[in-house]
Amino acid sequence: MSKVLSTLRYSAEHEWIDAASPARIGISQIAADALGDVVYVDMPEVGAEVTSGEPCGEVESTKSVSEIFSPVTGTVVEVNQEPVDNPGILNEDPYGAGWLFTVEVTEEGPLLSAEEYASANGGDVE
Amino acid sequence: MTQKTALHAEHGALGASFTDFGGWDMPLKYASELAEHQAVREAAGLFDISHMGEIWIEGPAAAEFLNYALVGNLAAVKVGKAKYTMIVNAAGGIIDDLIVYRRGETTFLVVSNAGNAPTVAADLSERAANFEVEVRDASAETSMIALQGPAAEGILLTQVAAESASIVTDMPYYAADDITVAGIDVLLARTGYTGEDGFELYVSNDDAVALWRALLAAGDGSGLIPAGLAARDSLRLEAGMPLYGNELGLETTPYDAGLGPIVSLKKEGDFVGRAALEEAKAAGTSRRLVGLKGLGRRAGRTGYAVLKDGAEIGVVTSGQPSPTLGYPVVMAYVDAEFAEPGTALDVDLRGKPQPFEVVALPFYKREK
Numbered sequence: 001m002s003k004v005l006s007t008l009r010y011s012a013e014h015e016w017i018d019a020a021s022p023a024r025i026g027i028s029q030i031a032a033d034a035l036g037d038v039v040y041v042d043m044p045e046v047g048a049e050v051t052s053g054e055p056c057g058e059v060e061s062t063k064s065v066s067e068i069f070s071p072v073t074g075t076v077v078e079v080n081q082e083p084v085d086n087p088g089i090l091n092e093d094p095y096g097a098g099w100l101f102t103v104e105v106t107e108e109g110p111l112l113s114a115e116e117y118a119s120a121n122g123g124d125v126e
Numbered sequence: 127m128t129q130k131t132a133l134h135a136e137h138g139a140l141g142a143s144f145t146d147f148g149g150w151d152m153p154l155k156y157a158s159e160l161a162e163h164q165a166v167r168e169a170a171g172l173f174d175i176s177h178m179g180e181i182w183i184e185g186p187a188a189a190e191f192l193n194y195a196l197v198g199n200l201a202a203v204k205v206g207k208a209k210y211t212m213i214v215n216a217a218g219g220i221i222d223d224l225i226v227y228r229r230g231e232t233t234f235l236v237v238s239n240a241g242n243a244p245t246v247a248a249d250l251s252e253r254a255a256n257f258e259v260e261v262r263d264a265s266a267e268t269s270m271i272a273l274q275g276p277a278a279e280g281i282l283l284t285q286v287a288a289e290s291a292s293i294v295t296d297m298p299y300y301a302a303d304d305i306t307v308a309g310i311d312v313l314l315a316r317t318g319y320t321g322e323d324g325f326e327l328y329v330s331n332d333d334a335v336a337l338w339r340a341l342l343a344a345g346d347g348s349g350l351i352p353a354g355l356a357a358r359d360s361l362r363l364e365a366g367m368p369l370y371g372n373e374l375g376l377e378t379t380p381y382d383a384g385l386g387p388i389v390s391l392k393k394e395g396d397f398v399g400r401a402a403l404e405e406a407k408a409a410g411t412s413r414r415l416v417g418l419k420g421l422g423r424r425a426g427r428t429g430y431a432v433l434k435d436g437a438e439i440g441v442v443t444s445g446q447p448s449p450t451l452g453y454p455v456v457m458a459y460v461d462a463e464f465a466e467p468g469t470a471l472d473v474d475l476r477g478k479p480q481p482f483e484v485v486a487l488p489f490y491k492r493e494k
Contacts, residue, residue: 037160039447
């Protein structure tokens with residue numbers, strides 16, 4: 001079963017967000033497992049304005065492509081180079097080294113607790 | 127209702143995730159489809175392809191019948207050999223692509239794609255009305271296991287008796303023979319859908335689990351791993367092999383697909399689709415199946431438009447990043463005037479045109 005970290009909150013579109021400021025954002029292991037082996041990641045640039053619920057990037061696997069939706073509104077502060085150079089890190093460590101970018105949050109979108117997200121999508125809360 | 131192969135529980139025990147394919151619940155991947163793809167290119171992979179259809183044609187008129195029912199010259203196939211061919215309708219549209227094995231002077235095995243198997247069996251039965259042949263659909267009781275990759279022959283040899291080793295080592299591509307593997311009677315064929323050397327083993331459902339386990343165990347030290355449909359699709363795409371439903375369909379003639387040479391207009395007598403195919407050949411095709419190499423990192427996907435200077439001139443039939451080659455590969459139908467290798471085209475990636483270049487198929491060819 002895919003892991004759902006209890007310390008994070010989640011969007012319905014399978015992004016996670018931590019409690020730090022600026023907030024760190026990534027995709028859940030449920031999403032990574034569903035995609036299959038990730039081979040390409042397209043992310044917003046530093047300084048870009050992102051809007052909660054709006055697409056701001058793409059994750060491409062051998063079999064499919066899916067958009068990254070921003071779980072919050074705000075300004076991108078930092079982008080993680082690791083998934084760009086080594087997209088497979090999203091499969092190996094989606095909550096750790098595979099984080100995507102950080103945002104100075106002005107407004108949060110609808111977010112789910114780990115339990116709510118897991119009950120809607122399956123997965124084991126840890 | 128979704129069907130399950132005799133090996134379904136084996137896949138579950140191996141941790142497979144499943145997908146519906148042609149009405150069958152098939153393993154998509156076990157752990158990583160990229161690792162499975164790579165294993166087949168570098169060592170070996172084991173595939174359950176029991177969803178394929180097996181139809182036996184037997185009788186004094188078997189060869190004559192298949193020459194009438196299919197586009198190829200099956201009567202010219204030597205006993206022990208196989209041929210890639212197609213069954214088309216009267217309009218020349220492809221009902222399915224097939225491999226036909228000649229097992230005897232009057233015995234042939236027709237292998238069809240999963241979703242098409244019932245249609246192919248029904249059409250063959252109907253076309254057999256005026257011939258002295260029996261058409262027997264053995265799909266329900268037959269399993270099929272593909273052992274593919276450079277290590278395949280070595281792994282297989284550990285499971286056959288010394289006196290039958292030469293059957294394996296001397297077997298050319300597109301040939302088949304009866305043999306005992308791991309104590310189980312199988313029909314062994316040197317065919318496959320991955321672009322690698324390899325074998326396809328036809329076995330009764332009752333023996334499928336034992337054969338699957340024996341081969342997996344035999345290949346344990348050689349890098350053999352079970353491989354699912356995701357790897358099968360990326361392997362066949364790199365090898366430039368068409369997939370029914372993507373590159374081939376009822377709206378497609380063999381000429382559109384660049385497979386004109388498999389149509390034998392020279393063979394004697396009429397065959398289903400002959401008039402339409404003669405016409406199609408004479409007219410020339412307005413669209414052609416081509417390979418496109420991505421110059422960027424992003425892949426075109428099935429259904430995406432192919433553009434020339436912003437105008438739509440084709441459509442992607444299959445596409446993904448090539449694990450072996452490291453760049454995106456696409457098969458697409460394009461207007462014939464843009465089919466020359468070297469032609470610069472774009473693929474519309476969700477509103478953003480990305481550069482691609484027409485290249486000769488296959489994208490990947492193994493060194494022999």
